[in-house]
Amino acid sequence: MLMDLYTENSDEMDTKIKKYLRGEGANLEVLKDKKLKGQLAAREELYGKSAKAAAKAEKWLMPSEGGYLEAEGIEKTWRIKQESIAREVDILSSKNQYDIVLPELGPYTLDFTSSGRYMAVAGRKGHLAVIDMKNMGLIKEFQVRETVRDVVFLHNELFFAAAQKKYLYIYNRDGTELHCLKEHGPVLKLQFLKNHFLLASINKFSQLHYQDVTTGEMVGNYRTGLGRSDVMQVNPFNSVVALGHSNGTVSMWKPTSAAPLVKMLCHRGPVSAVAFHSNGHLMATAGMERKIKLWDLRKFEVLQTLTGHAKTMDFSQKGLLATATGSFVQILGDFSASQNYSRYMGHSMAKGYQIRKVLFRPYEDVLGLGHSMGWSSILIPGSGEPNFDSWVANPFETSKQRKEKEIRSLLDKLPPETIMLDPTKIGTVRPSRKKEQPTKQEREAEMEAAIAAAKDIPIKKKTKGRNKPSKKLRKRQEGVERAKRPFLEQQMDEEESSKKKRLKLNEEENQLPKSLQRFARKKAT
């Protein structure tokens, strides 16, 4: 029994260790360089130790597990109402279910800080507020008397940016206007790239702006040329910004290139919402033609197509997908771990409420909804990450910690050019522009194919005397030789060039004094 437990434990640990090893190590047996081999072996050992320590830490220091709804019998999880959840959960959690009705200032949008502690809300008609979610205290609320289209927190809760009627403004927590960023124009949608300290915006003229909020430098300013769109989402994995357009395409942008990195046709109708999974592989798009699609961004293929409208979508930390249209929210979940999303929960607001924004609150099982009559919050069990890493995001951050973190994150700020489709490729060898030479086998195969083709050419029947078998044979042979010729010539050329190179190298070597010749560069093997 004990043994069983032990093996189980070790298996679990093994899988965890494997996760933290982040892939296989190099095959050191093949290496010829002994020194390198030794170094790499030492490195691998260190990696192994680190992975083991990490696995242990995960086992012992991250004890909480996410909850989820479990249906019994003919019960269905999506039939469970918020009221029945509220009856079951503890008081603290039940406090997270509320509706705040503010009918005056139009549909609301919201944004959370990365720790989920603070929320910024913006009413379309100029209502801006910052709220501490822990004690539901209003930190600041003010009226800008202008249309506010979007609001987003910068690196911490002290600053937030609001897209207003004509310009983009940055306010601090006390509601003081710090900056007016006129260059962005009338912004429709905002995103903040945390690791790069970039504020990305798309404006009415479908211009995409990237501004560095630390230096104020405008890093990028590109015309998308695909018409106005207010669908914009940043991929948390690689910080690539995705825009949804009215012609059904989703384009992905980085601040250092004027052309989109990827442009994909996702829907036949206009794209109404885009959301990214936190692992960066999964993208969800919703189209006006009643389709929600899930995409694998490694292969750029559709994984799943669901029917339904979605005005706004969001992935939770644990991978639940919330979609909302009209006054109805639907939560999709992937419980088979096969990227097969199915209905998990649903929630319908009071009739007439138009949901404008859904956003999961980080590190909590809470979904925030901004709608035409204020904002609400509902419980979605299993949506948030149960264990928070105080180095990454700390919901219980003190002001001193916040200050220190600000400094640290500024020191770790990444330059804008590190944004690319596959950031894991940073540090590796630059992809060569030159096409690689075909291998010998390929070349041989090509030659053989050419020869076969030459052999297969039918020979015309000629008049008598010219139709002898010997002549036919000769002709065929000639054909074969002709087919072979370019390949052989190429080979000769290569040989010659290599010989020349060798000669040149030899000459160089000979030019050196005798004592230094042994230091001459050896031919690379």
Place this chain on the structure above:
Amino acid sequence: MVGKKINSRDESKHKKEGGGNRKRNQLNSKTLNQEKNTKRRTGPHLPTALRKELELINHTNPSNIDEEEIDSDDANDVYEYEEAIPEEESKKNRRFDSVKNFEYELPDQFEDENLASDDNDEDDDVNGSGENHNGDGVEEEDDVRHARMLQGISGLPSEAFEGKKRKNDVVISEAYPESEYNPSRDVLDGDGRISIQDLLDPLHGKSGFSKLRKSVHRMERKSMSIQAPLPKPDQEKLERKVAYEQSKKDITKWEPLVKRNREASTLYFDESIDLGFSTVGAIASEFEPRTDFEKKIASLVYDNEVVEAHQKDGARLLELNKISVEDVKDRQNRLAKMRSLLFSHEIKAKRIKKIKSKTFHRLLKKDRLKAAAAEMEMDPEAVKELAMKQEFKRAEERMTLKHKNSSKWAKRILKRGLNVQDEGTRGAISEQLHQHALLTRKMNSMKDSSSSDESSDEDDRDEISAGSDQDVASKLLERAKEKTLEVIEEDDEVPKSGVLSLPFMVRGLKKRKETADEEAKLALQEYESSLKHMEDKNGIEGQKTGTSSGRRVFGAPKKKVEESSKRIKADNYYGNSDSENDFEVKEDFDVGHNRIDNLQKDINIDPDLLCDKSEIGQDPMFKSFDDIVKDPGPKITFEVAIFASDSWRKIKNLAKNDNEHMRRETKIDASIKNPSKVVQPPLSEQDVEEVGDESDTDSEGQMVDGILSSGTKSTYELPSQADLIRRAFVGDDVEEDFEKDKQEILNKENPEPEKPVLLPGWGQWTCVQQKKGLPSWMLEEHENAKKKREDALKKRRDVHLTHVIISEKLDKKAEKLHTKTLPFPYTSKEVLEQSIRMPIGPEFNPATAIGALNRPDVVKKPGVIIKPIKFEDLNPHERAEEHKRSGQKQKKKTANRLRLLAWSTYPFLVHKVPCPKGSSFWLPPIQVFASFNLLLSIVMSVNFLKFRRRHWWQSCYIWAGGVYHLLDHIFFFQ
């Protein structure tokens, strides 16, 4: 004969040395004199090789040389070759610097002793051979005398010396060249060696002589000839070899150490090193006075009395503190002087301040300014300061408006009227104004930042957006019209060179231009119609519209009545057959709508124009909307609802033909008559949500006024432009568009090769060439380029993905994030990638692992001197990492060895002492060895083996045997 011999030798010498040895010759003149005539004259002669040749040629008459010789003899002085003195040495005309001749010059009367002795020696040889005694009498006599002298000195018989002489004829080659440190044997002993026999002889008959003689005899008997030492190079070679072996052995012991250091991922150089000083106090305590001043201070501080006083209660310090009277006086004097100086300065300043003369102050100011100007020229800092000051003044002026007749005085004067004032006052006022102008003048206009004042272009935009005013709108329309006309008239000059001159580019440009022209024309018509409309309104409304301000105000109720009344009139100006209100509006809308679509498609072509156009395009339409919306009364709200729903429907079936459309209109018209039907709140609510961003403009209008009434909801009923567009294009052939787009991008990234063309007329005058067509190489090139392109396209990541375009553009800025080549020790890309797959930062690793992952190659404290490597004994087979434990291991090993040694000597202990690990191999040999020892000791004890002498170790064995037995017994029988 002797003389001849010498002579011949001399001659040979002479030949060798040429003329360089003339002096020597002179020295030997004593002997040479006789053969002077036989001496051959030297002179320039042929090289020996040539001479031999000549000899071969003249083999037939060998007498030739003799003849020559004779000749040369005859021609005595003519061919004498004397080595010329080098010119430098001749000091001719002092043309050369005096050069010290380092060649040793012998004095004229020099007699080479060596040489003489050499001669003597030879003579001796000759004498020794006994062939000729009478050759040289003098020498003989010398010898005798020398022998006598020796006899006298040493007291040995003369035979001793003579015998020596006899032995002397053996030629022994000298190992070293002769010199004063290595005198030849002849010099040392004159004529011969002193043998041991000679030394023994005087001792004859003394005690111990026989013993001595015996030993000497023995030695003589055994005497062996000593081998000649090896030649020096060989000797050195051997020495080197040995030295190499030795040093190799010496160095190899370092090998494990070096290997360990090489393999170690980190080298530590700071192990337990105390830097010594830890605190300031510690450093200060080390201080020693060096300079005179320091010493003086130290002597005062460490004065015995002071120290003592400190150590005691310190009362004595007060006594020591006494100051001399002179010191006090000095100080007082100094202070008084300073005070008086200050006072005088103060008085002076006061006086100057009191002076009321303007000229004086002016002059003073001038001086000061001059000084300032001079300073400004000198340093840029002052200039900056001045600029700052000026800027500050300007700001102050702008804030306070001090010189803008705002003072009491100025106000009073102005109140009275300037005309009443006298000349001076007027002048003062104007002067003040001038000053204001001067002060507020912008000195160096700074660049406008984004958050500073609005730039002109923004103003422009403001104007446009605020262009609800009729005249403003008309102006705008005018301008737009002009611009469009410009666009139309503007003849795009087709570039003749560069990329744009390529045929496909030209075609593309043309196409674009055509579409743009079309749009422009359409727009123009639109502008014209709306202008007319506007003018008409303007004419009627007159001043009313003029009074309204820059903002578009929707809430103003006064205007609306009039507007509504005029609206029908305005309709006539539309060239539509149908004069119905709704339809006209719709038409208007449609056109605008279309245009915006087009514009959005062409967004790349002319964004600026787009900016204007889109605004303008929306304007008239909104105007018409506004007209409707603002009309008071129930009827109008009606129409709004109808309109909204109608346009809604209309967009849904955009494809349907006009006729149907018309019918629908009439239907709706009919429905208008029924008021209860029209207002549909749920629909409007829906619309609120659908409303896109255009609705901003509407809601804004209200918010500017600060009235945020709930009634504004009605504005949401208007479906937004963008939304309408979006809906209109649902289900369009987006796929085809996308494919086209993709093709375009592919073409851009991998451009298609140009079709081969010949120069027109080139080679076309012969039918042959025409028939042949293009030259084959051109075709081939084209083919190749095509193939290349296809290959490139095939390699793209998005070949098989029809719905995806992945840009293959290389980002130059991101290139620095990749390595150009593989870093040195790596040979394959995979290995490199796999080795850097793990992040090593603190965010990704537990705290315990970060240190090891990020440790530098060398760990060293600053200020620690790295000492040269020290030898420590290492087991070469030990792994490098285990070296920390090596000390322990070493100790263990030595203990093991000791134990084994103990067994070998005391085998009986084997049973008692616990055997260490790995020693089992040694047990049998030890047993065997021990038993052998036992046997031997027994043998010894019974004197079985007999030696000639008793040695000490025998007794040892005996004793050991005894003790062993005893102990054995004791241990066994315990």
